[in-house]
Amino acid sequence: DAGITQSPRYKITETGRQVTLMCHQTWSHSYMFWYRQDLGHGLRLIYYSAAADITDKGEVPDGYVVSRSKTENFPLTLESATRSQTSVYFCASKEGLAGGEQYFGPGTRLTVT
Amino acid sequence: DQQVKQNSPSLSVQEGRISILNCDYTNSMFDYFLWYKKYPAEGPTFLISISSIKDKNEDGRFTVFLNKSAKHLSLHIVPSQPGDSAVYFCAASALTNAGKSTFGDGTTLTVKP
DSSP: OOSEEEEOSEEEEOTTOOEEEEEEESSOOSEEEEEEEOTTOOEEEEEEEEETTEEEEOSSOTTEEEOOSSTTBOOEEESSOOGGGOEEEEEEEEOSSSSOOOEEOOOEEEEEO | OOSEEOOOSEEEEETTSOEEEEEEEOOTTOOEEEEEEEOTTSOOEEEEEEETTOSEEEETTEEEEEETTTTEEEEEESSOOGGGOEEEEEEEEOTTSTTOOEEOOOEEEEEEO
């Protein structure tokens, strides 16, 4: 299926566990992004990537790790999950540099107990 | 310091009337602005955008106005329909800043039949 997908859609994990959220896009977009959305807040950028093997920190990167070995995949790993990382996570992709919109995945709702 | 602010968390309008959603920004480097719409349990979807070289952009029932001197933009929806009920995010980007966007906290629009 064309588009951008995220898996899993829902995840419950325990404090201290490592968890990886997957993101896959079929457009070969250069840019990919990870956001978190907390209740009453907008989308805060965690990490982004301009191309394969090029990643950089966003606004709230602490506790997260990303990699991008292939253009189409951009996994987000929580190395040791904490309750404060309970959130909805959105992956997005974008082509080009000047202007243009981001295309968002459906989100992953993560609960850390 | 929040660079993009949507000061109204919620807005309720009657079907057929105009909805006006507002957004303020502080960073003078922002030169491209977007509005996204988000339904529950879905990712945001792009609605309309405007470049800083324009002061108005129209797409069907949706019009975005940009006032650069006031660092303010607004989204007008005319006429409003119940299906427009959603969370609307304002986003701003600087074309020199790796395609990243900064998002506001969102305004929940409810259109009553």
